[in-house]
Amino acid sequence: MSLYLTLLVASVSMPLLLSFDRKVGFYKHWKYIFPSILITAVFFILVDIYFTRWGVWGFNPRYHSGIILYGMPLEEWLFFVIIPYASLFIHYVFVSYFPHLKLNVRLLKIFSGLIALFLLLIILLNSSKIYTLVYSSVVIILLLVSLLTKPDLLARYFITFLIILVPFFVVNAILTGTFIDEEVVWYNSAHILGRRILTVPVEDIGYTFSLMLMNLMLISGFERIFRKKKV
Numbered sequence: 605m606s607l608y609l610t611l612l613v614a615s616v617s618m619p620l621l622l623s624f625d626r627k628v629g630f631y632k633h634w635k636y637i638f639p640s641i642l643i644t645a646v647f648f649i650l651v652d653i654y655f656t657r658w659g660v661w662g663f664n665p666r667y668h669s670g671i672i673l674y675g676m677p678l679e680e681w682l683f684f685v686i687i688p689y690a691s692l693f694i695h696y697v698f699v700s701y702f703p704h705l706k707l708n709v710r711l712l713k714i715f716s717g718l719i720a721l722f723l724l725l726i727i728l729l730n731s732s733k734i735y736t737l738v739y740s741s742v743v744i745i746l747l748l749v750s751l752l753t754k755p756d757l758l759a760r761y762f763i764t765f766l767i768i769l770v771p772f773f774v775v776n777a778i779l780t781g782t783f784i785d786e787e788v789v790w791y792n793s794a795h796i797l798g799r800r801i802l803t804v805p806v807e808d809i810g811y812t813f814s815l816m817l818m819n820l821m822l823i824s825g826f827e828r829i830f831r832k833k834k835v
Contacts, residue, residue, distance in 0.1 A: 606667055606668045607778075608667050608668045612686045619694070628697050630697075636827050636830065640819050640820075640822035641685055649681065653674045653675060656675045661735075663680065663788065667784075667788040668788065688819050692820070694767055694768050695764040705760075712758060712762070720748060723810070724744060733794070734795045735805070735807050739807055739814060746818060746821070750821055754824055761820055765812075768816060777802045777803055780804050782802045787803070791805055
C-alpha cells in the first residue's frame with residue numbers, strides 16, 4: 605500500500621468505526637453527507653485537475669499507487685471523499701457534545717469581515733499566484749454567503765475548524781514532506797505565497813476551510829430538502 609493511501613486509510617478508520625456511536629449517530633446523517641461530499645468533490649477535483657496540468661502542484665510517484673486518472677493519482681481522488689468524511693465526523697462529534705459552544709453574532713461578523721478583508725488584500729497583492737488567488741477567492745465567497753444565509757452553522761464551524769485543523773495538518777505535513785525524504789505532493793513556488801507551517805503552504809488553511817464549509821453548507825441544504833419531503 606502506498607504512503608498516500610496509508611495516510612487516507614488511517615485518517616478514516618476511526619471515524620468510520622465510531623460512526624455508529626449512539627450519542628453522535630453519524631451514520632444517520634449519511635443521506636445528507638455523501639451527496640454533499642460528492643458535489644463538493646466535483647468542484648475541487650476539477651480545479652485539482654487543471655492545477656495539475658498547469659504545474660501548480662504535482663505528485664511524487666514514489667509515494668502513490670501509480671494509478672493515474674486525468675493526471676492525478678487515485679489517492680488524490682479518494683482524498684476528497686475520505687478527508688471530508690473524517691473532518692465532518694469531528695465537526696458532528698464536537699457539536700453533539702458541545703451543542704451550545706459557538707461564536708456570538710458580533711464576533712462572527714467581526715471575524716468574518718476581518719478574514720474577508722485580509723484575503724482580499726492578499727489577492728490584490730498576489731494576483732499572479734494562482735493557488736493563492738483561487739482559494740482566497742473561494743473562502744471569501746463561501747464566508748460571505750454562509751454569513752448571510754447560515755450564520756448559525758458558520759458560528760459553530762469557526763470553533764470546530766480549529767479542531768479539524770489539527771489532524772489535517774498532521775496528514776498534510778507528511779504529504780508535503782515533513783518526516784519523510786521527499787514530498788508526496790509538491791507545490792510550484794511561483795503559484796503560492798511561499799509561507800509555510802512546517803512544510804504546509806499557508807494557503808492550505810484556506811483550502812481546508814473552504815472544502816469543509818462547502819460540505820457543511822450543502823449538508824444543511826439537503827437536510828432542509830429532506831425535512832420538507834417529510835412534511
